Amino acid sequence: MQIVELDVRPVLREGGEPFPLIMQTVSGLQEGQSLRLLATFRPVPLFQVMERKGFSCAAREITGGDWEVIFSPAISEETAEEIKPVSLSARTVVPEIWPDPMHYLDYSLPDQKTVTEEILRLLGRIEEGAVIFALFSAEPHFLLPELENAGHQWVGNFDASGEAYRMMIRSGAH
Incomplete structure (x- = not known):
């Protein structure tokens, strides 16, 4: 996407x-x-x-x-039934009340090492509780443990086409 x-x-x-x-x-x-x-x-x-x-x-x-x-x-109701369920980090609490994302990142063609470093660096610079939105061409399994270990929350799922993985990441304590 x-x-x-x-x-x-x-x-x-x-x-x-x-x-x-x-x-x-x-x-x-x-x-x-x-x-x-x-x-x-x-x-x-x-x-x-x-x-x-x-x-x-x-x-x-x-x-x-x-x-x-x-x-x-x-997303229409018909399309919503076809979408894979939302995944959440272990620490995620009520993502519906998170603030709007501060940054929108497009990693459609990611270099996994670069993506992880860039996202963690950005999360370290923004205030605790701030949110970023990231778009990936596939579910970023490589990133999830790094976010968990750093104390950040995340929520994500595939878009209606199933071709892009959308993720919101909330900055944890620094």
Whole structure:
């Protein structure tokens, strides 16, 4: 699975209307692709439009008051039955109340050693309780014991296509 990025901040800063560009980008998404939208405000009206188009969203404020929103294909009840169950680390407690991810990482073609080092280094730099989202081409069995040993929590499963493994990792005590 791939995330397509669209930065409409320049359009907004120039007083333009980014909606047509956003809709053009959405119509060009391939099946299963997500959209990472960067805007100068939290685009709440767009959430309903995208929901009607079959997308869910995760929004977070980034530097300078700008916003990052990830629009991902929503999962239908029919598709949900085909998805493998969610896996959890031993320490994971109520992932539904975790904060939105601070970082989105795409490791579709991972070098296992590099991935583990990069993720552990990032987890060491962010505050305790902060969350990162990582995308893998397969379940990252190599990473799970390292996260457990370092005191981090994780939750993950395959997407609707079964081709990408999605994982949220919550930083433990440093």
